[in-house]
Every structure is written in structure tokens, then in C-alpha cells.
Amino acid sequence: MNLPLRVKIVEVGPRDGLQNEKETISAEVKIELVDRLTKAGFANIEAASFVSPKWVPQMATSTEVMAGITRKAGVIYSALTPNMKGFEAALAAGADEVVIFSSASEAFAQKNINCSIAESIERFRDVAAAAKQHGIRLRGSISCAFGCPYQGQVTPEEVAAVVKLMRDLGCDEIDIADTIGVGTPRHVQAVMHRVSQEFPVDQISGHFHDTYGQALANIYASMEVGVSIFHSSVAGLGGCPYAKGATGNVATEDVLFMMNGLGIETGVDLDQVVDAGQFISQHLGRKAVSRAGNAIAAKRLA
Amino acid sequence: MNLPLRVKIVEVGPRDGLQNEKETISAEVKIELVDRLTKAGFANIEAASFVSPKWVPQMATSTEVMAGITRKAGVIYSALTPNMKGFEAALAAGADEVVIFSSASEAFAQKNINCSIAESIERFRDVAAAAKQHGIRLRGSISCAFGCPYQGQVTPEEVAAVVKLMRDLGCDEIDIADTIGVGTPRHVQAVMHRVSQEFPVDQISGHFHDTYGQALANIYASMEVGVSIFHSSVAGLGGCPYAKGATGNVATEDVLFMMNGLGIETGVDLDQVVDAGQFISQHLGRKAVSRAGNAIAAKRLA
Numbered sequence: 001m002n003l004p005l006r007v008k009i010v011e012v013g014p015r016d017g018l019q020n021e022k023e024t025i026s027a028e029v030k031i032e033l034v035d036r037l038t039k040a041g042f043a044n045i046e047a048a049s050f051v052s053p054k055w056v057p058q059m060a061t062s063t064e065v066m067a068g069i070t071r072k073a074g075v076i077y078s079a080l081t082p083n084m085k086g087f088e089a090a091l092a093a094g095a096d097e098v099v100i101f102s103s104a105s106e107a108f109a110q111k112n113i114n115c116s117i118a119e120s121i122e123r124f125r126d127v128a129a130a131a132k133q134h135g136i137r138l139r140g141s142i143s144c145a146f147g148c149p150y151q152g153q154v155t156p157e158e159v160a161a162v163v164k165l166m167r168d169l170g171c172d173e174i175d176i177a178d179t180i181g182v183g184t185p186r187h188v189q190a191v192m193h194r195v196s197q198e199f200p201v202d203q204i205s206g207h208f209h210d211t212y213g214q215a216l217a218n219i220y221a222s223m224e225v226g227v228s229i230f231h232s233s234v235a236g237l238g239g240c241p242y243a244k245g246a247t248g249n250v251a252t253e254d255v256l257f258m259m260n261g262l263g264i265e266t267g268v269d270l271d272q273v274v275d276a277g278q279f280i281s282q283h284l285g286r287k288a289v290s291r292a293g294n295a296i297a298a299k300r301l302a
Numbered sequence: 303m304n305l306p307l308r309v310k311i312v313e314v315g316p317r318d319g320l321q322n323e324k325e326t327i328s329a330e331v332k333i334e335l336v337d338r339l340t341k342a343g344f345a346n347i348e349a350a351s352f353v354s355p356k357w358v359p360q361m362a363t364s365t366e367v368m369a370g371i372t373r374k375a376g377v378i379y380s381a382l383t384p385n386m387k388g389f390e391a392a393l394a395a396g397a398d399e400v401v402i403f404s405s406a407s408e409a410f411a412q413k414n415i416n417c418s419i420a421e422s423i424e425r426f427r428d429v430a431a432a433a434k435q436h437g438i439r440l441r442g443s444i445s446c447a448f449g450c451p452y453q454g455q456v457t458p459e460e461v462a463a464v465v466k467l468m469r470d471l472g473c474d475e476i477d478i479a480d481t482i483g484v485g486t487p488r489h490v491q492a493v494m495h496r497v498s499q500e501f502p503v504d505q506i507s508g509h510f511h512d513t514y515g516q517a518l519a520n521i522y523a524s525m526e527v528g529v530s531i532f533h534s535s536v537a538g539l540g541g542c543p544y545a546k547g548a549t550g551n552v553a554t555e556d557v558l559f560m561m562n563g564l565g566i567e568t569g570v571d572l573d574q575v576v577d578a579g580q581f582i583s584q585h586l587g588r589k590a591v592s593r594a595g596n597a598i599a600a601k602r603l604a
Contacts, residue, residue: 003488181597184563185522186305213556213593214563217518220487244604246597254515261486261516291515295483295548302546 004228006265008044009255010205011037013280014065015046015080017237017249019058021284027061031068033280037234038072040272046231048079048093050086066093078139087127090136097137097173100124102166104159105148108179112143121165128169140166141175141207145191146183149242156194163195173203175231178218180242181211185221192225205229208250211240215250216258223264230255235277236289251290253277271296306530308567310346311557312507313339315582316367317348317382319539319551321360323586329363333370335582339536340374342574348533350381350395352388368395380441389429392438399439399475402426404468406461407450410481414445423467430471442468443477443509447493448485451544458496465497475505477533480520482544483513487523494527507531510552513542517552518560525566532557537579538591553592555579573598 014034018025034047047069048062062079071077079095081087090098102120103109109117131138145159159176166174176195183191188206195204206222206229208215219230233249240246256270274296281288288294316336320327336349349371350364364381373379381397383389392400404422405411411419433440447461461478468476478497485493490508497506508524508531510517521532535551542548558572576598583590590596 182563184560186564210593211597212559213518213553214560216515217522217560220519220522240597243597243600245600247593251515257514258486258516258519261484262488291512291549295513295542295545298545298547 003223003262003264007259008229009042009252009266009268010044010046010229010231011042011234011252012046012231012249013234013237015049017233019049019056020238020241021058025058027064027068029283030061030065033276034069036276036279038070038075040276041268042075043267044076044078046078048095050079050089051082063089063093066095076137081127084126087130091134095136097139098127098131099139099141100127101141101143102162103143104154104162105144105151107151108144108148111150117162121169124169132170137172138170139173139175140171141177143177143179145176146178146187147180149180156191159191160194160198163198167199173205174199175205175207177207178209181209181214181240183218184214185217188218188221189225192222192227196226201226202228205231207231209240210247210250211243216254219255234273235281235293237280247289251293253290253293257292305525305564305566309561310531311344311554311568311570312346312348312531312533313344313536313554314348314533314551315536315539317351319535321351321358322540322543323360327360329366329370331585332363332367335578336371338578338581340372340377342578343570345569346378346380348380350397352381352391353384365391365395368397378439383429386428389432393436397438399441400429400433401441401443402429403443403445404464405445406456406464407446407453409453410446410450413452419464423471426471434472439474440472441475441477442473443479445479445481447478448480448489449482451482458493461493462496462500465500469501475507476501477507477509479509480511483511483516483542485520486516487519490520490523491527494524494529498528503528504530507533509533511542512549512552513545518556521557536575537583537595539582549591553595555592555595559594
């Protein structure tokens, strides 16, 4: 099986990674983090979320962050937009891509967004239309694609059904997310294979959590079936709300170490990502959750 | 590519995992750890090391440990034996398998054992003959098979050369060890493919370190080329002497989570391994280094 020659790493640390941090992080620190990631070479950074600050207080500074970052031509700065109000704010802030979301698990949709999967997609119809009208990229994120904390198993067919709905809304890219980190390589291949029957495989991304340590094996297995876009979070920012103290997003440093070893081009400089990871981890007052990041930092000290 | 239907997990925590712990761990605790691992279902446990206590003080209680454990029929209890003195002690202690070792890196051999690779193999000739004479299994362990802290790159050819020497000594099983954790999947496949031209692939084992988070991806990739024996350490016991604070042996819980997800039989009960990991981690006064172990423990508390 051939692996892709090049992959796109979507750095989600500044948004998905930081959003559940309890201590308020200043816009200044977030701006420096995004700027460091831009300099490191990412083509796509999830930088903001225009949700109600009542629900996600950490993201209240999103407009300030988007205004303060130093943009690099060609880099996509993405923002999560739960509704038209969020979309308007993202538009005003100059987001290059807006992210809408649903779940592959009916039980999760009901518990988390109080509606069915189909209803959740309907609610995004106006955002999708507005994105198209303004020429802004539209990304759809599908949570619980490999398992659900409420319903347990999720089938490839359930994931494919949501992919079709998001495709029909006009999504340019669709994320297949392992929200609780329970996927293993062959299950991941089965899901990726099934969804690529509904949507071009080069517009599908894998969003893996390292809760059970499986993320890198899953990324490798995804590449074997043609997936070439992956989400990761510098320093492994972002825990797992379903298992307190457990790991969340796969660490970008670990992903880059693998890609470098495989000779797969990412355009991203690992050393600068390690620096960015040390920067934000020191700011948060804890050790990075990246194995490669910590090993490289330890070697530097030695 | 077909994966094996069944793999053997060699649990190395009680020896390789604990040997560098600074605080002395009582024989009683080690015995309980081995007994818990036996009950969890491992077919092979690395339980002791008959090295000079001057060099590895933590292993000074090996005779006591081997005498105190409750053995299960069919389970292989292995012991490291650096020389005939160690072999005699292992024989007296009733070890089922003795482990000899060398390196794929000439620089590492010189620095670590003060001789060439060829000399290091010569020194084991008497141990190998004695093992055969007593009908004890002989395992050879090859460190630095994917990279070396001193010479950097190590080629598949260099690894194959040591495999041939160990095969000719009569080894029943040969470990290909990523001592510094720098291997990535395709490199691992190249090495495993090369060494399986010299030695039966079903007697080759992969010993991966998770220093850069690559171990599970490497295990998965190894299985794709037919390897079906893997070493791992409960709770991720054992750090990395070449990068202080970094991760060492891949955690058994993470490996089992993947095997369970892949439907590959191991004969080992993950829940009991998580218990054993919590037991020894509590004893050592720190959190386990296993992502799956910690996630499962966190879920139990929730």
C-alpha cells in the first residue's frame, strides 16, 4: 500500500486544544501561539471559535485573536461557527474557513446538542449558504465516528450517512473524528474506506485522539487507505472530557516525527513546533503531553 | 496485508521495566507484580536478571523473586544472563529462558559493553551451549536496531549481521529492539523484512520504545510484515536513559487495547493488566505511563 507523498496537518491546538482550559489564557498568549505555529509552517490552523462565551468562556477573545495574529499568505485560519451569529463574527474577523459540526452518533447528538443529527445539519444550512456566498471554505466535523460515550458502537454506515449530509451542504473538507479515542487501525480503515465512497478521499481528514494511545497507528492506517489530512494539537493540548486525566488530541510533535521518518512532506518544522509546545506548556504550568516533544526537549537539555 | 490472528506479548516490566528504578523495590512487591501478570494471562514474562548487583542493584533479589513467584504451567519466565555466572544462577532459579544481548550498533557495543559486536557474541558462546545442554530456551536481544545514541543511523544490514550471529549461536527467539525509540513504520518494516530473510519471522520479536510516541504504529507495521511477538511493559515501566524524563518501553495496556480492537488474540486480560499497572504505579508513587491504562482507570473512577 502506498502512502501519500505529502500530508496536510491541521493544527487545532489554539482552538480545540485550549477551549476547555479552565484558567483564562490572554489573547496575547494565544496570538503568540498562533504566530509561532504560522512560522513553523502549518498550512491550516484552527485559531478561533465564535460560540457564546457563556458556553465556552475560553474562546471569548476570538475576535481579538483573529485581529492580532500575523497572517501568512496561503495559510487557512479556521474558526468554529455554531450558528449565523458565529458566522457573522467569523466573517468580520476574516476567517478563511468556518467549521460546522455534527455527530455520527444519534445518542451523542441528542445529549450534546439537544437535537437529532438530521436537525443539527438543517440548522447549519444558513451558515453553509452564507459561507458559499462569501467564498469562505466550509469544513464539516463529525464527532464520535468510531465510538460514542453514550451509545457505544458507531457503524461505518452511520458515519457515511452524516458525510453525505455534509457533502450535500457543500462542505469542502470533512473531518472524521475519534472523539473518545477508541478507534484501532482496521476499524479506522473500514470507516475511512466507507466514507471515501461518498466524498473524495483527499478532502477527508482524520481527527484522532490519543486517549488509548492509538492515534499514530490510526493515522498510519488511514494513510494506507488514502487519507492525507490529519488534525493534531501542539503539546497534545486538550484533554478528554469523557475520561478526566486522560489524553485528548494527538500531539502534533508525535505526528510530525512519524511523517519525517516516513519521508512524507508536511511543510512543518518539528523543532519550531517543539518550541511552540514548550512555550504554551510553560504558560499553562505543566509538562507537554507530547512524547516526541518531551523527548526532543529532554535531549536539548542534555 | 494480513495481520497475524494471534500474537505473543512478552511482558518485560518486572525486569526491563524496573531495573533502572532508583528506590529499591522489595522482592515481595516484585513477586506480587509477576503473579498478577501470570494471572492476567501472559505466556512469557521477563522476571529476573542475573547480573552483578554492583551494576544493577535493583535486580539483586532475582533469586528470591524467581523462588517466590507462583508459576503457571506453560508460562515462560525469562532471565537476563550476561555470563556463565549469571547462567548458573538462572539455572538454579529455574528460569525457562535465558536472554543474551548485543547491539546492532558497533559504537553502542563499544561504549556499553567495551567490546565489538563480534566479541560480545563470542562471550556468549558458553552460555548458549549451556542453555542447549540444559534444554533451556535461548533468546537473543539486539539493541539499537533502528538508531543509536552514539553512531546515529543503523542499517538493516547491520541488524541482519547480528541476527545471523545469534541464529548461529542457537537462539530460539531474537528481539529487534528500538532502544532509543526513533523507528518509524516503514523503516521498521524494512528492518523486519531484512532480518526475516535470515531467521524465521515467527521467532522474531519487536521490542519498541515509545520515546517519540511511535511504538504502536511500529507494532502495527511489524505485523503487516509478519512479526507476531512483541515486548511491552505494564504501566510503561522503564524510562529512557538517553533522554531523561522521556518515555521508554511501550505500555502493555496500549498494545493490548490495539490488539483487542484488531481482533488479534493475545490470551491476556486487559483489565487485569490495568490493575497490575495501578498496583505497581501506586507502589512507585507515580502515575502509570500507559495512555490506555490511565484512561481505563479514569473511566472506572467516573
